Amino acid sequence: MTFFVRPSRTDDIDALYEMAKLTGGGFTNLPPDRPALTAKLARSAAAFGRTDDAPGDDLFLLILENAEDGRIAGTAQIFSCVGMTCSFYSYRLGTLSQTSRELGRTFKAEMLSLTTDYEGASEVGGLFLHPRERAGGLGLLLARSRYLFIRQHRARFADRVIAELRGVIDEAGGSPFWDGLGAKFFGMGFQDADEFNATHGTQFIADLMPKHPVYLAMLSEPARHVLGLPHPTGRAAMRMLEKEGFAHEGYVDIFDGGPTMAAQTDRIATIQGATDATRAAGDAADGGRAALLATGHYDTFRAAWGRIAPSAGGMAVEPAAARALELPVGGGFVHVAR
Structure with missing residues (x-):
């Protein structure tokens, strides 16, 4: 059985929507919302239709198709330059050392700082396989096809590529990290905040998220425990990224605390090889x-x-x-x- 990756088409909406309903939440790039997905497909069609080499705020949505029967088996996305129209926020994990001469002690406090350090980078994300197709290297096919697409259209992409991995989500669809931090400032549960972000963008984060560093010691134990960890279903994706040369540089998603991986574009293994x-x-x-x-x-x-x-x-x-x-x-x- 042969599968191939191709650009999305507007008539993929039904298959894409059915897959989006299977993600289980926390999958911002593939919301189970038909208008949002329709807008993504239109944006993708515009990106594929523009053949000049000028960088832009492009979304390339790829589709995995069964060559024998036309069945849609998965999808993946590439963003040419994040943060061009809406700020791209991350939390950066850092350490502040403070010394008291009176006590004769030095304290090292870990903290999260809200940043836009990755603005201007390209991003790979939105990779999802239909549950019945999770075998035979199809996930790897989808993932690596994005890098070959970048290579074939190098001028359209930045010198750094990032990938945000979904963080830990509990059985009820909630996020321990969000419950321990974001929920205190936004007055909404994780699923509502994640869906709002997927359909309306990130301006509400700029409006309401505290700008001062957050000390990890002030977070709940469940929130600290999942910080920087991928969702169990994303561990294989993290290993694939690491094999390509991506590394976790201490940045996490502001919603679920999942790790953000980064690599220099021209050093990505698939592109180099x-x-x-x-x-x-x-x-x-x-x-x-x-x-x-x-x-x-x-x-x-x-x-x-x-x-x-x-x-x-x-x-x-x-x-x-x-x-x-x-x-x-x-x-x-x-x-x-x-």
């Missing part, structure tokens, strides 16, 4: 090596797993992958080891 090639005649299905393949630009971009092998005039590609990519003999593509 990718090579351009031309499809040659021949079949690499049996003796070739497994690779991630991508072809096309903007609204013709596609990515899929496939086998390739050196051949006269370029690289032979297994037929199923070539069909999924709509890649003719003589066509150009990019590949990186699986």
Whole structure:
């Protein structure tokens, strides 16, 4: 069975909405709200439709599709530059040391400071697989296809890429971190605040969030315990990011306390390891090596797993992958080891 990644279309709304209802909350980039998702698809269509290289406030929404029956199996997103229209807030974990000569003691206090340090960075996020498709490396296909898209359109993206991982959410859909901090200043539960952010943006954070540092010692034990931890379902995503060269630099999401990972764009492993090639005649299905393949630009971009092998005039590609990519003999593509 062959799956491929392609740009979203406006008629993906029904499948996208059904997936959004399965996220379980705390998934800001994929809210179970049809108007919000419709707006995302329209914004994505505009981004794919703009073919100049000028950076902008773009959202590229990718879709994972079954090549055999057209079934939608997952989605992922790329933001070209965060913070261009609405401030992009994070909490930075830091330490303040203070010494009392009278007591002869030094105290080190950990604190959270509200920052916009990551404004201007590109962001990968919104990766979600339908529960029935969580096998066979499809999550990795979606994740890594974003980096090849960035490589193919490098001028549209920043020199740093971030990824916000969902934080710990309890069985009732609440956030211990939000309950211990944000709820005290906003007068609303986590789900309401998260949904409001997903549909209206972050200005309400600037209006109501305290600007002074917050001492961790003043938070509840449940809030401190989950700070900087990914949701259990996000641990594999965190490992994938680390393998690509992302690292946690001490920044966390202001809603659920989940970790924000960051990497230099040109040092992301998939981008560094990718090579351009031309499809040659021949079949690499049996003796070739497994690779991630991508072809096309903007609204013709596609990515899929496939086998390739050196051949006269370029690289032979297994037929199923070539069909999924709509890649003719003589066509150009990019590949990186699986």
